[in-house]
Amino acid sequence: MPQGFLLSRHSFDQRGSTCIHYWLASPEGPVKLVIEGERPVFMVRVADRAQVTEVLAGVPYDWQQLGFQTFSREQAAMLYFPTIDAHRRAHALLQTRGIEVFEADFRLHDRYLMERFARGGLYFEGVARARDGYMEYRQVRLRGAEVQPQFKVVSLDVECSGRGELYSVGLYGHGVEEVLMVGEPESAETTIHWVDDERALLKALEARIQCLDPDIIIGWSVVDFDFRLLLKRAARHGLRLKLGRGGTDARWRDGREGNQGFVTLPGRVVLDGIDGLKNATYNFESFSLEFVAQTLLGRGKDTEDVDNRLAAIEQDFLHNKPKLAAYNLEDCRLVWDIFQHTRLLDYLRLRAQLTGLELDRSGGSVAAFTNLYLPRLHRSRYVAPNLPADGGLASPGGYVMDSRPGLYDNVLVLDFKSLYPSIIRTFKIDPMGLVEGLAEEGESTQEARRKEKQENRPEGLRKEWREGESEARREGARVEEDTIPKSIPGFRGARFSRDKHFLPDIITNLWAQRDIAKQERDAARSQAIKIIMNSFYGVLGSGGCRFYDTRLASSITLRGHEIMQQTARWVEELGHQVIYGDTDSTFVWLSGRPSPEEADIIGRNLASEINRRWQNKLKDELALECELELEFETHYQRFLMPTIRGSEAGSKKRYAGLVVNGDDEKLVFKGLETVRSDWTALAREFQRQLYGMVFKGVDPSEYIRETVQKTRAGEMDEQLVYRKRLRRKLDQYVKNVPPHVRAARLADEHRRQQGLAPRYQNKGWIRYVITLNGPEPVEYRQAPMDYQHYIDRQLKPVADAILPFIALDFDTLVDGQLGLFGVS
Template identity: 85%
Template sequence: MPQGFLLSRHSFDQGDSTCIHYWLATPQGPAKLVIEGERPVFMVRVADRAPVSEALAGVSYQWRQLGFQTFGREEAAMLYFPTINAHRRGQALLRDRGIQVLEGDFRLHDRYLMERFAQGGLYFEGRAQARDGYMEYRQVRIKGAEVQPDFKVVSLDVECSGRGELYSIGLYGHGVEEVLMVGQPQSADIPIAWVDNERALLKALEARLGSLDPDIIIGWSVVGFDFRLLLQRAERHGLRLKLGRGGADARWRDGREGGQGFVTLPGRVVLDGIDGLKSATYNFESFSLEFVAQTLLGRGKDTEEVDNRLAVIEHDFRHNKPKLAAYNLEDCRLVWDIFQHTRLLDYLRLRAQLTGLELDRSGGSVAAFTNLYLPRLHRSHYVAPNLPADGGLASPGGYVMDSRPGLYDNVLVLDFKSLYPSIIRTFKIDPMGLIEGLVEGLADDDAIPGFRGARFSRDRHFLPDIIADLWAQRDIAKREQDAARSQAIKIIMNSFYGVLGSGGCRFYDTRLASSITLRGHEIMQQTARWIEEMGHQVIYGDTDSTFVWLSGGPSPDEADATGQALASEINKRWRHKLKEELQLECLLELEFETHYRRFLMPTIRGSEAGSKKRYAGLVVKGGEEQLVFKGLETVRSDWTALAKQFQTQLYAMVFRGEDPSDYIRETVAKTQAGELDEQLVYRKRLRRKLEQYVKNVPPHVRAARLADELRRQQGLAARHQNKGWIRYVITLNGPEPVDYRQSPIDYQHYIDRQLKSVADAVLPFIALDFDRLVDGQLGLFGVTPAPPLRAHPKKGSASAD
């Protein structure tokens, strides 16, 4: 039976019926599946039959009662329509009369796959016919399959003028390494296909992609910039770019409310590197190609400064086209190498295989959950509810314990492995299980108690089993060291709580989300009590992590052994507790994760209270010391390089028991002397258009406005009006852009707001004061030497002695 991997999907009306097209990548080449006559469907309450019949008079449909019921336990009927247009019209007529329509928002081609558990990979069979460059199948039957496709991939990048005029198009990947360029032929070190003008360039791209016939086109902002520009320029020339398979047109669709649009190339997929990395939970200070390439590959462009780069591109197009072509092709290579380095395509393929999401889908947690859950729900004859009308009520967040601030020796971190998925599995938390558990007359022993009035069926559920299957697959992936699969499964499993707590999910119910998070609170609090009963102090807890201070100065081996013993004992207690009290198998698993040789839990600035989600520690791995920062300046993108470097060195000295006084004075002196000016730059994102900052105008916005005003005076285009990034410094006249600074730097600002803020978080724990150190008011005998650096909790917390 042939098999393939889904590339694109589309459904439309064809006369008085429907047609679905699925394009697949197969070992034998591209295949197009044509499925005709499928009927779109939605559901209504049987009790509404009379008003439904009246509203749909004159509309062709079929009413069928197949034993389905709503979550409100009302009988539901299925309404089948001959066309997509009739399906839409039917919904509109019913909603105009206030009649509830259920499951009316699924696209025909998505429902067809979902109900057959077809996710990414397919087995298929049908009547085959050879077409120009592909096989077409009709009278098709499909089912889900595990498929390992060998995609043909091409990286694409466009170079253009500041006005959007196309100069060249780079192509790199399977079977290609060349640039299509407007101009007269010149000798060059790389392959260049020369064309006479922009129109000819577009036609050359059409022909080249047709001959290369890639499954996937990758790039950087390739949808929102490259393909959008290509289609705009084609429209100017009256062209319809046939970039899809079978001579299909490329199509553009604008996003909602001015958001990023979408490009469709039937038979191909366009993948943007930025969206892909974000979906795989990569996070960078900047997602520019230059920054990501430098971070991951250690190489990048010659320049990242926008004005200079554009000026160089325009100059090279006029005077040195081979140089521009080389630049164009290198951008293609960078994107290709980033995809290879991160195994991003493997991740996206696995995500599609596991969830049924399209390869190019960004986000999609709700859709992924629905794809997995809905066909199972239908087999139990339930109809899914609609989105909550009020957008959903807020549910409690994860547990965060009040911390005990201090500078400690020997802190252990114990983590519950995938806590929320474990809670779902252990306590059978499930949308249908909630409905079944609330059945009137059901004995208490036959249901598992949740929170906020929730009760869950012990045996009627799907989500715990879905997670168990994913969990088992992830364990296999770990054993096989398949990082891409492991990461894909982890992200999917961890998204399920967020989905159930989101008003954008049809299965949202505050009792579901609360039964996960509040159970997590209970588990964390009980775990802390047990640890303290065993003679140890819990100094902090956050969502699934418990921080335990070991007094008495154990050796590293003794500390590690204690961590393992604590995890083992807590797991044993949870197994016993849940079996005795709820007759449940405990699937919670506490693990010993980290031993911090030194650990700082700071106070909230200006307070004696301990901070939350902010700490630092020193661990030793492989004989090497490593500093770990959480929520502090070193890991924040909106702090200066000065603060980050100062914090790293200061904490390293404190954790090693060294007196940092001289280092602090030296850093302050160098700052005041202007020796560290390159480290004083702030870099912040403008998250709104500049004109939208009205009441609150923060420093980076003031700097951006000043930069654009000065640019206008120089006859340059404004750069910061529509979001983006700004680099600025604080001067004696306020914030000013780095490139247009006119005033002296305000060094005292950096000493007070950067160095002092960093130092004040740690110095009180070693009996030092930043102001006394740097002001010279050190008393007759100078600075009192810092005491030996042992655990030094704040007043009111545990003593180190």
């Protein structure tokens, strides 16, 4: 049976019916599947039939009752429509009359795949016909398949003038390493296809893409810059760029409120490296191609200065086109190498295979959950609810314990492996399971009351049977088998069915796949599965998800609180002190100065004992198999839990530690200056050096004095630059004007005076310093540096977090002042 991997999908009306096009990459080349006559559908309550009939009098539809019900346990009917247009008109009419409609927001081509559990890879069959460059199948049948496609990929990059005039287009990848360039032919080491003008350049690009026939086009800001520009310039020439398969046009759609737009190339996928890396949870101080390439590959562009680069491009186009071609092609090659280095395409392919999301889909956690869950829900004859009208109430966050500040020797970190997914598995947390569990509890409560009257049970035991949360349970007492509730208690009134659910099984399946991926050292697959599993809690707690219910999210997070608190109590029962806890991590201080080997043994034994206790507790009290797994993760030989600035109370989500593994030493910082992008390089380096010295027992006094002295002497100026993002347009900062905005406004004023276009009006990044005249942009600094600002705001906060724990004071060291109880 033929197989392929989904590249693009589209549905539309034609001749009074519908048509779906799926383009696939297959071992035999590109394939187009054509599916005709599929009917769009949505659901309404059966009780609303009279009103629906009245409102939709002029719209063709087919009413079918197939035994479905809503989450409110009301009977629901399916309304099938002959066209997408009829479906949309009917939905709008019913909304106008206030009649609730369910599941009306699915695109026809997405629902068709989802209901067949088809995600990414497909098996298909039908009547085949050879077309120009591809095979077309009609009368198609398809189903999901595990497919390992070999994509044909091309990296694309455009060079242009400051006014957007096209100079060249670089292409690099499978079967190509060349530049299309406007100009007269001249010799060059780079392969250059010369064209007469911009129009000819666009037509040449069209011809090359059709000839190369890539499945995927990659680039850096390739959608919102390169393709936006290409289609804009094509429109100026009256051209419709035929960059899709089968000679189809490339289409542009603007995002909402001027946000990032979208490009559609039927039969191909355009992947942006920035969006892909963010989806894979990469995080960089800057996502510029230069910064990411230098970080990952150790090489990049010659310059990152936008003005100089643009000026150099315009200069090279006029006087040294071969140099510009080499530069253009290197940008393509950098993007290609980043994709290869990170296995980004593997990650995106696996994400699509696991969730049904498009390869180029940004975010999509809610859609991924829906794709996995909804077809299972339908097979239990339930209709999915709509989004909450109020946007959803906030659910409790993860557990964070009040810390015990101090400088410690030997701190262990015990982590629950994927805590929230394991809670879902253990306590059967599930949208349909909540509906069924509440129904079961209603039935079992009535039955219990009858039994209680017959057996004359004590009131305390009757209450425990109904609520499952008695003091005996909390203290770990064994519950008699016939007092175990039929449904599993959650929080905020939630009850979950023991056997009617889907999400626990979905996670169990993903969990098993991730374990296999780890064994096979398949980092891309492991990461994709981890991100998907960990997104489920956020989805259930999001008002943007149709399955949102505060009882679902609360039954995860508040159960997490309970687990963390009980774990801490058990650790302390075993003779150790818990100094901090955060979401799924417990920080344990070992007294008595054990050796590293002894500390590791203690950590492993602690994890094993706590796991045993959870298994017994859940089996005895709720008759549940425990999926919780505590792991010994880290041994910090030295560890700092600082105080909140200006307070003696312990901080949260801020700590530092020293991990020693043989001859390897590693400083770990969480929430402190060295990991924050809005602190200067001076503060970060000062923190690394200072903490390293304190953790190793070295007196840092001289280092602190020397750093302050060098700062005042101007020897550290290169490390005093702030780099901060402008998250709004400059003119939107009115009441509160922070330093980086003031610097950006000064920079643009200088640029205007030089006849240059403003650079910072529409967001972006600004590099600035603090001078005696306040914040000034680096490139236009005029006043002397305010060194005291950096000492007070960058060095002192870093030092004050750790020096009190070794009886030192920053001001005393720097200014030579006597301590409060000092003598002369």
